[in-house]
Amino acid sequence: MSQPTTLQEAAALASEIEQRLNQVLIGQQQVVREVLIALIAGGHVLIEGVPGLGKTLLVRSLGKVLELDFNRIQFTPDLMPTDVTGHAMYDQKTEQFRIRRGPAFTQLLLADEINRAPAKTQAALLEVMQERQITIEGKAFSLKEPYMVLATQNPLDQEGTYPLPEAELDRFLFKVMIDYPDHGDETRLVNMVLDGTIRASLDVESLTPATDGAGLMAIRTLSDSVLIDGEVLDYALRIVRTTRDFSGLSHGASPRASIALARAGRVQALVEGRDFVTPDDIQQVARPVLRHRIQLSADAEIEGQTPETVLGRLLEQVEAPRQ
Template sequence: MTQPTTLADATRLAQDIEHHLNQVLIGQRQVVREVLIALVSGGHVLIEGVPGLGKTLLVRSLGKALELDFNRIQFTPDLMPTDVTGHAMYDQKSEQFRIRRGPAFTQLLLADEINRAPAKTQAALLEVMQERQITIEGKAFTLNEPYMVLATQNPLDQEGTYPLPEAELDRFLFKVLIDYPDHADETRLVNMVLDGTIRASLDVESLTPVTDAAGLKAMKTLSDGVLIDDEVLDYALRIVRATRDFSGLSHGASPRASIALARASRVQALFEGRDFVTPDDVQQVARPVLRHRIQLSADAEIEGQTPETALGRLLEQVEAPKQ
């Protein structure tokens, strides 16, 4: 399996993965790019979009293209934390306790409709996401690298949902908005299904693996070497800090967001084939890094603003780096 050794190789590989995923998930180039950046950055992603836009397909394709284990949990109000992480059960045969590993023991975990489960179950993912380990009966199990949680939530059907707590939201590197494909892409998708080019069930069996966990690890290592100038880093920090006292926002992003923005900017530069970060790279990833970490003030909500419009204004106002 291909393993990049130079930055150019890493860029080629990243673009190759991107190309493969775009063949399956039609009309969602931005989503694919953002999910891949998060994966290479070692972060988790919260995907928000209405049903039927290919969220599950994306994760399955990702698992197939990168030869990663994939598990899916449908979050429901009666889901218990042990249903996610696993638990110890008594084996009558051996007269000993045996650990039953939950679906969180994987590499790509799709937490579908995460906000349907109560806070206790959502919190079960905190340790998994932050420490990349699961503790059962006092024993910590380290998870395989790479490890990524892709949680989804539906923005429309809010009845009987439990909003994610700030602490958990902060642990997602990106919040990715998945929207309907444009007319041309949707036409292409329908035609491909009708032609039999792809099956209506949109299975990913035809997808060939592009790289594996080792390849991803190499990409991550190479992205760590991408240069970020002091002025550009300062720009990233100024953007995050501006969220804390920006009109229309009741609370801003934490220092974890600053780290996330810098890391994601590096990977974005790598995807663009550069070994240095430009202010444009920072701007490109600022929205997915920040949109779930800010909270609109009451008056801004009444005025009909959204986190997107507020971030748009903020990015316009924070001066780009000086010479």
């Protein structure tokens, strides 16, 4: 498959990928956009939403459109780290230890309900996310790029879960909130299933690849050349720094968030078809970058505020940059 060589081609290809995904995932344009940005930026995504909104379909579609390997792990309380990464087993025929690779050896990994597994298993996966390699019996195995973990959480059924620690949440580039489609989109979805345009099951056979892993890596490389003005970069930093001393927040975002915000802002500009970042791009990606990196103060929680409302207030108060 042809690979983009210019920013315009990369933007067109990204737009094509987005369009194809939206054909399958009805009424989740914002989710598709954010996941695509995270994928191009080389980050991982934590998706929060109730079951039945198409999280698995999204990952399968991504795999199909980008010709990437796909695996899914259902996290449960008895899941062991080796169930994720793999382990060495003794082969009696060859009388040698053989490495059995776990489901983490893939390119798109859906870690379903990650907070249902104990911290030890979560940590094993998060190490994979950070290092992009898996060590079994002292031997390191590099993972094939592009590599992305899409972990999901259910916001409702929290009993018997192991909430991800702050340090581990920080490893996710975006936290994406997936919500019910609006009335019009849901009507369209039901009609499409009823008239046979799409199947109710997770059928992605109708999708055709827009590019492959190499194409995606080319888009990622080109996104690095998107211009970000000093004032815009300063604006991103001011947003992140304000979270550390803002009413309603007990803990702000780390410097990793500043890097993530700038990186995501660049990709957002590329997807929008621009070769430069505007303050608006930073605002667009600020919420998914920051919502899992901040911690509400007790007062704010008692008042019924959410990370969304506090971030909304913060973005209103941080002055937009001027030229």
